[in-house]
Amino acid sequence: MELIKRSAFRKSVLLLGGIALFLLPLGIVNPYFMYIINLILIYAILALGLDLIVGYTGQVSVGHGAFFGIGAYVAAILAKNLGFSLWLTLPFSIIITAVIGLIIGFIGLKLIEEYLVMATLAFGTIIWLVFLNWTDLTGGPMGIAGISAPPTITLGTLQFPFIQYHDYYPLLLIFVYLGILITRLIIKSGFGRACTAIRDDELAAQAMGIPVFKTKVIMFTISAAFCGAAGALYAHFLHVVSPETFAFGMSVTILTMVMIGGQGSITGAIIGAAILTVSSEALRETPELRMLIYGFLIVIMIMFFPKGIMGLFQISKQRLLKKSIQVEKNVVEKEGLSYEQ
Amino acid sequence: MVFSKSLIAKKMFMFLVLAVLLVGCSATNSSSGNSDSSSKSSDTLKVGLQAPMTGDNAQYGQDMKNGVELAFKKINKDGGINGKKLELIVGDDKATPSEAVAVVNKMIMNDGVKAIIGGYNSSPTLAAQDVSGPAKVLHLNMGASPDLSKTGNKYLFRVILTGSVYVPAVMKYMAEEKKVKKIAALFENTDYGITMYDAAKVSTKELGVEFIAAEKYNPGDKNFSAQLSKIKTLNADAVMVVGLYNEVALIEQQAKQAGLNIQFFSPDDSMYSEQLIKLGGDAVENHIFASMIDLNAETPEMTEFKKLAEENNTPAQANTAIAYDAAMALAKALTEGDGDTDKSRDALAKIKYQGITGPIKFDENGDRANTPMIMQVQKGDFKVIKESE
Numbered sequence: 144m145e146l147i148k149r150s151a152f153r154k155s156v157l158l159l160g161g162i163a164l165f166l167l168p169l170g171i172v173n174p175y176f177m178y179i180i181n182l183i184l185i186y187a188i189l190a191l192g193l194d195l196i197v198g199y200t201g202q203v204s205v206g207h208g209a210f211f212g213i214g215a216y217v218a219a220i221l222a223k224n225l226g227f228s229l230w231l232t233l234p235f236s237i238i239i240t241a242v243i244g245l246i247i248g249f250i251g252l253k254l255i256e257e258y259l260v261m262a263t264l265a266f267g268t269i270i271w272l273v274f275l276n277w278t279d280l281t282g283g284p285m286g287i288a289g290i291s292a293p294p295t296i297t298l299g300t301l302q303f304p305f306i307q308y309h310d311y312y313p314l315l316l317i318f319v320y321l322g323i324l325i326t327r328l329i330i331k332s333g334f335g336r337a338c339t340a341i342r343d344d345e346l347a348a349q350a351m352g353i354p355v356f357k358t359k360v361i362m363f364t365i366s367a368a369f370c371g372a373a374g375a376l377y378a379h380f381l382h383v384v385s386p387e388t389f390a391f392g393m394s395v396t397i398l399t400m401v402m403i404g405g406q407g408s409i410t411g412a413i414i415g416a417a418i419l420t421v422s423s424e425a426l427r428e429t430p431e432l433r434m435l436i437y438g439f440l441i442v443i444m445i446m447f448f449p450k451g452i453m454g455l456f457q458i459s460k461q462r463l464l465k466k467s468i469q470v471e472k473n474v475v476e477k478e479g480l481s482y483e484q
Numbered sequence: 485m486v487f488s489k490s491l492i493a494k495k496m497f498m499f500l501v502l503a504v505l506l507v508g509c510s511a512t513n514s515s516s517g518n519s520d521s522s523s524k525s526s527d528t529l530k531v532g533l534q535a536p537m538t539g540d541n542a543q544y545g546q547d548m549k550n551g552v553e554l555a556f557k558k559i560n561k562d563g564g565i566n567g568k569k570l571e572l573i574v575g576d577d578k579a580t581p582s583e584a585v586a587v588v589n590k591m592i593m594n595d596g597v598k599a600i601i602g603g604y605n606s607s608p609t610l611a612a613q614d615v616s617g618p619a620k621v622l623h624l625n626m627g628a629s630p631d632l633s634k635t636g637n638k639y640l641f642r643v644i645l646t647g648s649v650y651v652p653a654v655m656k657y658m659a660e661e662k663k664v665k666k667i668a669a670l671f672e673n674t675d676y677g678i679t680m681y682d683a684a685k686v687s688t689k690e691l692g693v694e695f696i697a698a699e700k701y702n703p704g705d706k707n708f709s710a711q712l713s714k715i716k717t718l719n720a721d722a723v724m725v726v727g728l729y730n731e732v733a734l735i736e737q738q739a740k741q742a743g744l745n746i747q748f749f750s751p752d753d754s755m756y757s758e759q760l761i762k763l764g765g766d767a768v769e770n771h772i773f774a775s776m777i778d779l780n781a782e783t784p785e786m787t788e789f790k791k792l793a794e795e796n797n798t799p800a801q802a803n804t805a806i807a808y809d810a811a812m813a814l815a816k817a818l819t820e821g822d823g824d825t826d827k828s829r830d831a832l833a834k835i836k837y838q839g840i841t842g843p844i845k846f847d848e849n850g851d852r853a854n855t856p857m858i859m860q861v862q863k864g865d866f867k868v869i870k871e872s873e
Contacts, residue, residue: 175593285607286581288614383611385581427575427590434538 164316168309177308183420184315185377190400190412191322192369197398198407199330200362201342202252205394206263209270210367212389213240214374216274219287219384229293229379236375237368244367248360267394274386286385290378311380318376322369323409329365338362342407370397403444405453414452529568529818531556531811532591534584534602534612537576544604548626549574550798551807552601558792559815566822570815573597577608584608588615597621598825599818601810604803606632613640620825622817622832624810626803633849639829641850643810643841645776650752651683653855654774657870658749659691662772664721668697670711670735671726680726680751696720701731708735712742722747729757732771733764740767749773753856756802761864769863774856777802777841778868785840809839842872 171177193207217239218232227235251262274281281287292305293314305311329335337358340348349355378384396419404415426436448455533552535545549572556570564570573595575587584603591597592615599622603609606629616623617637625632626644633642658664669684671677681698688694696718699711712735715723723739723746725732732755736748748768753775760768779786779802789808793800816837821828837844847853858870 173593175590178589178593286611288581288607288611381582381585382614383581383585385607385611387578387580388582424586424590427587 161320165313168312171309174308177312179420179424181308181311181315181380182424183417184312184319185373185380186397186400186416186420187319187413188322188373188376189370189397190404190416191319191326191409192366192373193397194401194406194408194412195326195329195338195369196363196366197401198405198412199335199342200338200359201345202359202363203256203260203398204263204363204366205260205391205398206247206265206267206270207366207370207397208389208391208393208395209267210240210244210370211374211377211393211397212270212274212384212386213243214371215378215384215389216281216287216374217371218375218378219290220280222290222379223287226291228291229375232379233372233375236371238371240371240374241364241368244371245360245364248363248367252356252359252363263394264391267391271386271390274389281386284386286383288383290382290384292382293379315376315380318372319413322372326409334358334361339407399441401451403441403448403451405451405456408451408453411451411453418452527568528571529565530571530573530595530597531814532573532575532588532595532597532600532602534575534577534588534591534600534608535604536579536608537574539578541579541604544803545576545602547799547801547803548602548604548807550793550801551804551809552811554789554792554796554798554804555808555811555815557796559812565815565818575602577603577605577612579603579605579608581607581611584612585615588612592616592619592621599624599814599828601625601807601814603627610635613637616640620829622814622825622829624814626806626810633851638833638850641832641846642852643813643844644806645774645852645854645856647680647683647752649852650774650856651680652687654749654751654772654858655684655687655691655693657774657858658722658747658772659693661870662722662747664747665693666696666718666720667693667722667724668699668715668718668720669695669724669726670697670699670701670708670715671724672703672728672731673700674703677726681724684724684751701727703728703731705731706734708738709742712739712744715746716742716744720746722749724748725750727754729755729760730763733760733768736764736767736771747772753777753859756859756866761861768861771861772869773859775859776852776856776872777805778857778859778866779805780866781840781868783840785838789840805840809841809844812839813837813844 167180168177171180189207189211193204196202196204214236217236218229221227221232221235247263247266251259251266254262275284277283295302295304297303303310303313305314330339337348337353340351340353341355341358345355400415400419401412402415403418404413405411422440423437426432429436444451450457531552533549535548536542537545537549552572556572559565560569573591575591577584577587588600591600600612600616601624603612604626606627609623609625609627610629610631613623613625613632613635617635617639620639623637623640624643625640627642628644628646630646630648632640633648658667669681671681677700685695697715697720699714701708701711725735725748727735732750739746739748747770749772751774753773755771755773756775760771764771779800789805790800793804798804813832813835817828817832817835820831833846833850835844835846842857843854845853855873857868857872859866860869861867
């Protein structure tokens with residue numbers, strides 16, 4: 144009874160907190176901070192997407208920057224050449240990246256561990272070269288500029304145009320919430336549990352009758368679709384796409400977000416996205432040292448907190464649990480003693 | 485029981501962290517943003533440099549930074565902008581559009597720069613001016629793309645000359661001073677070569693000259709005898725070569741060997757390199773081309789710049805000089821505008837300033853409106869044969 148009450152309380156707190164986050168732009172005057180927060184939201188979707196395959200299914204991909212890029216380029220090309228708005232480019236981006244994800248997953252996931260890493264690395268590089276060299280379609284190194292802002296949203300008499308960075312925030316936040324919701328639904332489902340079973344022990348999962356390959360491919364496809372959505376949002380938010388954004392470095396950045404935040408954790412993915420985006424912006428002051436410091440931070444994180452920040456929370460939680468058990472034991476022992484007396 | 489309690493504790497902690505983060509954000513905002521502008525803005529004026537500081541183009545970015553720093557040092561020593569000192573904020577655009585947008589966002593919104601010098605490359609500048617234009621920030625760039633003339637952004641100015649200025653200038657010189665009528669074109673089969681040739685064809689009618697041949701070669705070619713012998717049979721008055729100096733040097737050597745003694749010229753300053761003379765030797769003697777800068781000039785502006793560069797141990801490169809000129813012109817406009825963006829913009833649009841790179845004035849698209857100087861290889865050195873106007 145108390146448990147139900149508590150969970151209801153928890154849910155309402157979460158809901159209130161979630162709604163309160165929409166009011167964030169009111170407190171932030173500096174549009175640059177708003178810009179960074181919006182970037183964090185886009186990266187959060189990416190990290191959530193990659194976490195599905197890395198954190199929940201235990202397959203490492205270093206090619207997700209390419210899926211992000213495909214989503215962004217599809218949106219950019221459709222918006223630029225056919226005049227599509229975000230509401231049309233977004234589904235196209237998601238579908239096309241999902242299809243490519245399906246194909247790559249179908250080929251790549253037959254491989255195991257380090258070979259899968261190599262395959263996704265090769266895929267990422269190929270896609271990047273396509274962006275760079277298919278000049279007629281992608282603009283080559285010049286990229287595509289002047290991508291339209293999302294159309295004004297009209298709710299009754301209220302109008303929400305997209306001019307400032309403040310205007311994008313609620314839209315992006317809604318997409319992050321959607322991402323969280325979908326992730327939760329997946330991992331709580333039987334399919335999601337099959338994925339975690341594969342992560343924990345592939346052989347055992349197979350013995351239990353889980354279709355390992357099929358499950359992995361489906362999860363990989365969903366994961367790619369997340370990146371596609373993030374790509375479309377990125378293109379319409381920044382109004383420009385160019386190939387170097389989606390090079391190998393991007394794939395590594397997304398993977399690092401998941402690693403630093405903590406694999407297999409929604410909160411972890413979002414924290415990872417926030418930390419990496421903020422630190423890379425903060426280090427902008429020293430352009431020559433930026434990559435050096437950034438790399439150093441990542442090495443420190445991976446060396447000392449291999450399970451990420453959420454891993455740290457888990458450790459302290461376990462310690463607390465142990466302590467409280469210990470305390471209970473002590474109490475019992477003491478009481479036992481008193482009985483004896 | 486214990487489990488759910490700790491879960492709540494975890495969630496509470498998360499919100500706490502979030503709250504602290506938010507407070508931190510808005511706190512740094514008010515402290516760094518507002519107090520900066522209130523305490524510092526009285527005595528400094530911030531100008532951003534958007535240039536590649538890392539990567540393949542880092543050297544050009546460094547040259548630009550050196551030039552702007554030299555100019556700011558001089559301006560600040562002479563009293564600054566109506567008493568305000570100029571402060572440079574350097575932003576690395578990595579020569580890429582998305583980084584340029586990010587860095588220009590930061591410079592405008594966080595640092596509050598009043599103007600931006602840069603970028604060096606066209607595509608980052610095209611992307612960045614989408615941000616700086618609506619924010620009404622003066623943007624003095626060094627990009628070469630013709631698209632930069634068509635943005636409609638009235639705060640965007642270009643401080644270098646481009647093919648659309650070089651080509652007509654050099655064609656006019658050839659037609660009027662050298663009295664050529666029939667020109668053979670020999671150009672590399674790239675975007676660059678084709679664009680230059682097309683631009684040259686446009687100016688032929690009004691000058692009364694014509695192209696009697698359009699020969700192409702591929703970058704990296706070593707033997708040009710086929711093209712040269714064809715040109716020889718046509719009896720042209722001059723040959724326009726568009727390419728890089730290593731191939732041009734070879735072309736002119738092979739022309740001499742084939743007995744084709746003819747005036748060679750190129751439309752732009754890609755020939756302005758010691759390497760041309762080193763590789764071509766006597767064969768490139770008399771080669772004519774257009775350039776926006778003469779580093780050997782003995783004008784008072786150049787002498788002053790070189791002295792300043794020497795005092796500060798800065799190499800006096802072409803890009804350093806162009807960035808220096810941009811900073812000086814900007815300072816003049818900012819002084820006239822006296823803190824008002826639109827007044828500064830109008831002052832820059834109407835500016836007449838004698839810089840190292842010739843007179844600085846802009847046309848209605850924000851492009852440099854002066855003509856380039858015409859240079860010629862004479863006795864193994866570059867000589868100006870016609871000054872810029």
